[in-house]
Amino acid sequence: MTTSTPSPLTGSARAGILTYMGISALVYVLMMSLGLVMRLTQATWLDLPPNLFYEVMTAHGAGMVGISGLAGSGVIWYFLRRYVDLSTGILWANLTFFLTGVVLILGGIFLGGYAGGWTFLFPLPAKGLGAWGVPGAASFLIGLLLIGVGFLLLYLDFARAIIAKYGSLGNSLGWPQLFGGSTDESPPAAVIAATMVLIVNIAGILAGAVVLVLILVNLFMPEFALDPLLTKNLTYFFGHVFINATIYQAVVAVYEILPEYTKRPWKVNKVFLAAWTASTVMVMAVYPHHLLLDFAMPTWALVMGQIFSYLGGFPILVVTGWGALTIVHRSGIEWDMAARLLFLSIFGWCVGVVPAVIDGTIAVNQVMHNTMWVPGHFHMYLIVGLVAMLFGFMYYLSNQSKRTGIDKVAFWLYLVAGVAFSFGFLTSGMNSIPRRWAVHLPEWVSFSQSSSAIAAVVALAALVFALRFLTSLKHARTT
């Protein structure tokens, strides 16, 4: 029921997926280098003027979140097309919007001087205080809007293709099986994940588009006043959902590749179905955990943010972790690069959720929120979780999974340094070092110095993974 029979990829679809993943591999290494530049600046080993630091921070944040969206959608597209009839034209259209948006964003940052962070928090875009003007901010915001349009098209195409085959989104989430019938007839895991992602991301992108347009109008007509609390809610609904959905897309690689390796199906049981349906609602309802410091927020919304922070992330993580353990147990699986990276990614995701849940607790958040604890938790599940998953997929896609030697060394370096680098942020946060500060006090510098050395190792290991993929494109799978 849930094992797929891969059909041949058309030339254009294969080129499309390889372009998505190739660009992602390259951009991850580039953006990691920008991250290293920031850490080196905080370490006083590099003398970057503060305005340039904040430009780099904006580019790193927007770049990492954007490329994770692109890479995640590439993974899920590759597997979803095994079950439903997706449009290759839309795949390319999304990429075109994406790249046009990237040009505008980079221009807004490095030519226009925009340095207000990827979260474009109102009223920052309009208040550059001389560091940037309207053109820089406008270029950045329009760039984001274009990227949103591309993704909206892609997810609408997912919806069209899924409804054409399954009749409704309820069916493709497996509700008939969850609430009655036998799970033998369940839709495959990739279709369930795609349904969840299209629902939450269409909602998120629409919220993002609304707030981007509002801020753009305010930028050109300052007398058009916005409600700061409303804009923050819309921004974080979009930002939270979009970055979370990247992992829910990439995880399909686990659902598809482990069964192929172990020759066992990925079991879609009632618990699995319930987990994905519950998380569809919870991933949207949990976003107020970004506003725990905003006293003007209604208390019930903040309490909801805390409760769903405890509950929201777990169902999918548990069914995925449990499923992955049971599928490989005594399967005789060969631990090649893809299998290792995919397994590491589940571990990284689990470990990263712990500090996230701690930060989602109102009493803790009020002390820790603007500290390095926050980049600590998300770097853990993004570097050791999401990005490991994506590189695992790339080894699989390019048929390089059997590699040993330097690739294996890179795997261990990535694991150890990825965890250590994230712990560097977490311990900084525990010592009350604030996040998003270009200049650090002398007492804080040693944290940044050790982190810089470790960050260089992470970036080097990622460079090995990226180069392996980029130099093996001609060997890539054709099905």
Ligand code: HEM
């Ligand atoms: C070698 C790898 C990396 C290094 C050295 C690095 C470094 C950094 C540094 C120094 C900051 C600013 C911390 C602060 O002072 O607040 C930062 C922020 C951030 N990083 Fe990374 N990072 C790396 C990988 C990643 C990855 C893989 C992702 C996502 C997939 C990511 C996403 C972000 C985001 C979203 C921010 C927040 C930006 C903001 O506060 O506006 N980073 N990173």
Ligand SMILES: [Cu+2]
């Ligand atoms: Cu969140």
